[in-house]
Amino acid sequence: xxxxxxxxxxxxxxxxxxxxxxxxxxxxxxxxxxxxxxxxxxxxxxxxxxxxxxxxxxxxxxxxxxxxxxxxxxxxxxxxxxxxxxxxxxxxxxxxxxxxxxxxxxxxxxxxxxxxxxxxxxxxxxxxxxxxxxxxxxxxxxxxxxxxxxxxxxxxxxxxxxx
Amino acid sequence: xxxxxxxxxxxxxxxxxxxxxxxxxxxxxxxxxxxxxxxxxxxxxxxxxxxxxxxxxxxxxxxxxxxxxxxxxxxxxxxxxxxxxxxxxxxxxxxxxxxxxxxxxxxxxxxxxxxxxxxxxxxxxxxxxxxxxxxxxxxxxxxxxxxxxxxxxxxxxxxxxxxxxxxxxxxxxxxxxxxxxxxxxxxxxxxxxxxxxxxxxxxxx
Numbered sequence: 001x002x003x004x005x006x007x008x009x010x011x012x013x014x015x016x017x018x019x020x021x022x023x024x025x026x027x028x029x030x031x032x033x034x035x036x037x038x039x040x041x042x043x044x045x046x047x048x049x050x051x052x053x054x055x056x057x058x059x060x061x062x063x064x065x066x067x068x069x070x071x072x073x074x075x076x077x078x079x080x081x082x083x084x085x086x087x088x089x090x091x092x093x094x095x096x097x098x099x100x101x102x103x104x105x106x107x108x109x110x111x112x113x114x115x116x117x118x119x120x121x122x123x124x125x126x127x128x129x130x131x132x133x134x135x136x137x138x139x140x141x142x143x144x145x146x147x148x149x150x151x152x153x154x155x156x157x158x159x160x161x162x163x
Numbered sequence: 164x165x166x167x168x169x170x171x172x173x174x175x176x177x178x179x180x181x182x183x184x185x186x187x188x189x190x191x192x193x194x195x196x197x198x199x200x201x202x203x204x205x206x207x208x209x210x211x212x213x214x215x216x217x218x219x220x221x222x223x224x225x226x227x228x229x230x231x232x233x234x235x236x237x238x239x240x241x242x243x244x245x246x247x248x249x250x251x252x253x254x255x256x257x258x259x260x261x262x263x264x265x266x267x268x269x270x271x272x273x274x275x276x277x278x279x280x281x282x283x284x285x286x287x288x289x290x291x292x293x294x295x296x297x298x299x300x301x302x303x304x305x306x307x308x309x310x311x312x313x314x315x316x317x318x319x320x321x322x323x324x325x326x327x328x329x330x331x332x333x334x335x336x337x338x339x340x341x342x343x344x345x346x347x348x349x350x351x352x353x354x355x356x357x358x359x360x361x362x363x364x365x366x367x368x
C-alpha cells in the first residue's frame with residue numbers, strides 16, 4: 001500500500017475543491033479535516049485496486065451531510081448569503097461570488113455539480129451517494145450548471161463583472 | 164450557450180488553483196489530529212546534515228528508520244508502509260527530539276543519543292549485532308571480527324557486515340564505527356564518504 005502521505009499529496013486538492021463547492025468557505029476545511037482523518041483510520045482496510053478518489057469523495061459526502069445537518073440545527077436565518085472573505089484572508093483561496101452562486105442551488109444539484117465536474121465521478125456513482133436514479137443525477141448536474149451560468153460569471157474571464 | 168459535460172471548467176477557475184496555502188495548514192492539522200487519535204503509525208520528517216538530507220521516521224515506540232538520500236526516501240517510505248503500516252504522514256513534531264540530538268551530534272556537542280529506538284525492522288542476529296554497536300564508544304572503532312565476537316558468533320564476520328549494511332538506524336546506531344581489520348573504513352549504507360565524514364567528525368572532537 002502507498003504511504004498515506006502520498007494519498008494526501010494526490011487527492012488533497014480535489015477533495016478541498018469538492019468540500020468548498022458543496023459547503024462553502026466556512027465549513028470546507030473542517031469537512032476536509034474530518035474526511036482525511038476518517039480515511040486515515042480506514043486506509044489499511046481499503047481493498048487493493050480500489051478507486052481512491054471515489055472512496056474519498058464518498059467519505060467527504062458523508063461528512064458534508066453531517067455538517068449540513070449540524071448547520072441546519074444551529075442555523076440563524078439570514079436574508080442573503082453573506083459575502084465572506086476567504087478563511088485564510090488570502091483572496092486566491094476562494095471566490096466569494098462562486099460560493100454565493102453555488103449556495104443558491106438545491107443541495108442535490110450542488111452535490112451533483114461538485115462530484116461530477118470537480119471530482120469526475122460518473123453519474124451512476126453520484127446517484128448511489130445522493131439517492132435517485134443515474135438520470136436524475138445527470139439532470140441535477142445539468143440543471144445546476146445552467147443555474148450557475150445564469151447567476152455567476154467567473155471574475156477571471158470578465159474582470160469585475162456581476163450578474 | 165452550451166452545457167455539455169466538459170463545458171463547465173470555466174466556471175470553476177476560482178477553485179482549481181494548485182498552490183493553495185489552505186492545504187499546508189490542513190495537512191498540519193491532519194498530522195496533529197492523527198497523533199491525538201492514535202492514528203499516526205509512522206511520523207516522518209527530513210533534516211539537513213553534513214552527510215546530506217536524512218529521512219527520520221518514528222513509530223509510537225521510537226525512532227524506527229534513519230535513511231540517507233542515496234537510499235531513495237520515497238522508496239524507504241514505501242517499504243515502511245508495507246513493513247509496518249501505511250498510516251504514514253509527514254509530522255515533524257514527533258521527531259523534534261531526534262532532530263535536536265542529531266544537530267548537537269553534528270555540532271560535536273553530543274556523544275551519545277538518548278532516544279527511544281524501535282528495532283522492529285531488524286530481526287534475529289542482525290538485531291543482536293545492532294544492539295552491540297553502541298558499545299563502541301564515540302571516537303573509537305571496532306573491526307567486523309571484534310563485533311562478531313561481541314555478538315557471540317566469532318565466525319559470523321560476514322553476517323556482521325550484512326547487519327551493518329542493513330542497519331535501519333544509521334548515525335544513531337553507530338555502524339560507521341565498524342571498520343575493516345586492515346584499518347580501511349569499509350563499505351557503508353550512506354556511502355564511504357559519509358562514513359569518513361562521521362569518523363573524522365568524532366576523531367576531531
